[in-house]
Amino acid sequence: MEGKIVTFYSYKGGVGRSMALANIAVLMKRWGYNVLILDWDLEAPGLENFFKDYISLEEFQQKEGIVDLLLKYTENSPIDWHDIVQNIPFESNQKGRLDMITAGLRHEEYxxxxxxxxxNSFYTEHEGGAYIETLREQWKSNYDFVLVDSRTGVTDIGGVCTVQLPDIVVLLFTATEQSLQGILRVGKKINASLKKLPVERYHISILPIPSRFENLTEFKIGQEWLERFSKDLLPLVEDWLPEEYGTPIRFKALIEFFKIPYIPYFSFGEKLPVIEQGTNDTTGIGYAYENLSLLLANDLQDTELLFTNRDILFTKVNKIRNNIYKTVQYDVFIARKSQDAHLAKNLYDFLTNKGLKVFDADHSLPEMGNVDYSRAIDEALVNTEHLIVMGSSVENITSPWVEAEWRFFLNRKRSGQAKGNLLTVVTNTLKIDELPPSLQNYEVFSMNIRNFDTIYLFVSPQLSDYLRKNQIFLSDREKELLKLISHGLTSNEIATEMNLSKYTIEEYRMMLMKKFKAKNSTHLVKLAYEHEVL
Structure with a gap:
C-alpha cells in the first residue's frame, strides 16, 4: 500500500510543531511502521536534537540533507536521496524503521x-516541480509515513511542504488571534493552490490542532477559545469529518481530544514525552500525541472511535498488534447486544450450515481459548467481509459497543476499505424508520426464517457476486436520490431537498454509480430506467 506524506506546519513559531512531529514519529515506529522524517525547516535546522539520546548529533549534522539535495540538483550534480538517509536506532530490536533526512550538512556555508x-528558478528553469514529484513518489513507495517539518510563515518552502508534497497537512496553532488567523488563511489557500501544480493533485486533507493549550487554571477562557475554534475551523475539515460531528458543538468535543496541552516541564529542551511520560494519562501530552497518531495512521477515518472504542483504532493501525494473532477471515460478523443472543443463534446456525465462516461472540470466542476477548473481537471486525446488525430494540442496536462495531464497518465501507454488505435484521416489533438513518440506507430484514435465504444471497461469496452482477437493490433513500438526479438537480439542490449535507449526497451518488457501474449521471439515469428502478 502506498505511504502517506504528512506535513506539520505552523504560521508562528513556538507552538510545538517539531515536538509533535518527533513524538508522533516515535509512536508510529513503535507500532511497526516505516517512518521517514524530513527536516524542511531549512532556516532553523535541528530536528535531530529530539533524538540526541539515540544518535550522535555530530555525525548526523555532518551529512548532507534537504538543502544539499535541492541545490545539487540545480547544479546538475544530483545526489541520490538514499545516500543521505540516516537511521535513528530507536527500539531497533522491534519492527518498523525510523529514518531521517536532516536539513543539510551543518558547515560554515550552510x-x-x-x-x-x-x-523560483528551481521551478521555472530546472523543472523542479517534476523533481519534487519524483522524490514524493519514491518516498511514498519506500515508507509507510513521511513526516515533514515545514518552516513557519508564508514562504516558498512552506508552499512546497503544504501543497505539492503532502496528503495531509497538520496545522498547529496557539490560542492567539495572529496564530489562528494565520492558519485559517493558509488552510483556505492549500487546496486552492493545487490548480497551480505541475501535476494533478485533487485534494489535501487538513487537520488543525490547538497546541500549548492551557485550560485547567483558566477554564472559562479556555472554553471560550474552544468554541471559537469549533466555529472558525469547521470549513477546513468538512471533507473528512464524520457527518455526526459536523456542527460546532460536536466538533468542539472532538477538538478536546485533538488539543495538545501545555505542560511547563516539556517546554524546556527537546523532549519525547511519549517515552518519558508515556501515553496512559488522559490529561498528559503523551496521550494527546497518541490520539493524533491514531488519526493520522488511520488516514483521518473512524474519528468517532476516539470516543467510543480506541482499541479498535489501535487494532487497525498498530501493525505489531495486528500480527499478534493468526488472522482469521470471516464471511460475516454479527453485531448485537448480549440480550439478543437468542435472535442471533438461528441465523448463525443457518449461515454456518451453508458453509460460511461467521463470527458471533457467544460461539466464536470460546473456540479461541485463552485470548484477550476484546482484542479478538476487534481483529474479527477488521477481517470480515460482511456485517449483520441484529436487534430487538433501537436501544440495543445503538448501545455503545454495538453501534461502535457497525459504525466502524460502515466507515470502512464508505472509504472503500470494506467491499461487503451491511445488513440489519430486526424483530417485527421494530419499525425501519425507527432505526438510525445510517442503517436505513442499507438492506433491512425482519427476523423471520423465511428471509434467511435472501440474507444468504447478500453474504454468500458466490451468490453475492452473482447478485451484484445481475440485480440491483436500492434503499428508499437511494431511490429518492436517484429520482432527484433524474430530474436534473445538482448535489447542492438535492442536499437542500433531502436535508442532508452536500458531502453525504456526493457519497450516495458515488455508491449509486458503483452499483450501476455508470460512467456519469446521464448514464446512471439511463441504467436505472433499464433496471426498472425509476
Missing part, C-alpha cells in the same frame, strides 16, 4: 547555501 537556493 546558511549561505540556504540563501543561495532560489525556489
Amino acid at each position: 546558511f549561505a547555501n540556504v540563501r543561495k537556493f532560489d525556489f
Whole structure:
C-alpha cells in the first residue's frame, strides 16, 4: 500500500510543531511502521536534537540533507536521496524503521547555501516541480509515513511542504488571534493552490490542532477559545469529518481530544514525552500525541472511535498488534447486544450450515481459548467481509459497543476499505424508520426464517457476486436520490431537498454509480430506467 506524506506546519513559531512531529514519529515506529522524517525547516535546522539520546548529533549534522539535495540538483550534480538517509536506532530490536533526512550538512556555508537556493528558478528553469514529484513518489513507495517539518510563515518552502508534497497537512496553532488567523488563511489557500501544480493533485486533507493549550487554571477562557475554534475551523475539515460531528458543538468535543496541552516541564529542551511520560494519562501530552497518531495512521477515518472504542483504532493501525494473532477471515460478523443472543443463534446456525465462516461472540470466542476477548473481537471486525446488525430494540442496536462495531464497518465501507454488505435484521416489533438513518440506507430484514435465504444471497461469496452482477437493490433513500438526479438537480439542490449535507449526497451518488457501474449521471439515469428502478 502506498505511504502517506504528512506535513506539520505552523504560521508562528513556538507552538510545538517539531515536538509533535518527533513524538508522533516515535509512536508510529513503535507500532511497526516505516517512518521517514524530513527536516524542511531549512532556516532553523535541528530536528535531530529530539533524538540526541539515540544518535550522535555530530555525525548526523555532518551529512548532507534537504538543502544539499535541492541545490545539487540545480547544479546538475544530483545526489541520490538514499545516500543521505540516516537511521535513528530507536527500539531497533522491534519492527518498523525510523529514518531521517536532516536539513543539510551543518558547515560554515550552510546558511549561505540556504540563501543561495532560489525556489523560483528551481521551478521555472530546472523543472523542479517534476523533481519534487519524483522524490514524493519514491518516498511514498519506500515508507509507510513521511513526516515533514515545514518552516513557519508564508514562504516558498512552506508552499512546497503544504501543497505539492503532502496528503495531509497538520496545522498547529496557539490560542492567539495572529496564530489562528494565520492558519485559517493558509488552510483556505492549500487546496486552492493545487490548480497551480505541475501535476494533478485533487485534494489535501487538513487537520488543525490547538497546541500549548492551557485550560485547567483558566477554564472559562479556555472554553471560550474552544468554541471559537469549533466555529472558525469547521470549513477546513468538512471533507473528512464524520457527518455526526459536523456542527460546532460536536466538533468542539472532538477538538478536546485533538488539543495538545501545555505542560511547563516539556517546554524546556527537546523532549519525547511519549517515552518519558508515556501515553496512559488522559490529561498528559503523551496521550494527546497518541490520539493524533491514531488519526493520522488511520488516514483521518473512524474519528468517532476516539470516543467510543480506541482499541479498535489501535487494532487497525498498530501493525505489531495486528500480527499478534493468526488472522482469521470471516464471511460475516454479527453485531448485537448480549440480550439478543437468542435472535442471533438461528441465523448463525443457518449461515454456518451453508458453509460460511461467521463470527458471533457467544460461539466464536470460546473456540479461541485463552485470548484477550476484546482484542479478538476487534481483529474479527477488521477481517470480515460482511456485517449483520441484529436487534430487538433501537436501544440495543445503538448501545455503545454495538453501534461502535457497525459504525466502524460502515466507515470502512464508505472509504472503500470494506467491499461487503451491511445488513440489519430486526424483530417485527421494530419499525425501519425507527432505526438510525445510517442503517436505513442499507438492506433491512425482519427476523423471520423465511428471509434467511435472501440474507444468504447478500453474504454468500458466490451468490453475492452473482447478485451484484445481475440485480440491483436500492434503499428508499437511494431511490429518492436517484429520482432527484433524474430530474436534473445538482448535489447542492438535492442536499437542500433531502436535508442532508452536500458531502453525504456526493457519497450516495458515488455508491449509486458503483452499483450501476455508470460512467456519469446521464448514464446512471439511463441504467436505472433499464433496471426498472425509476
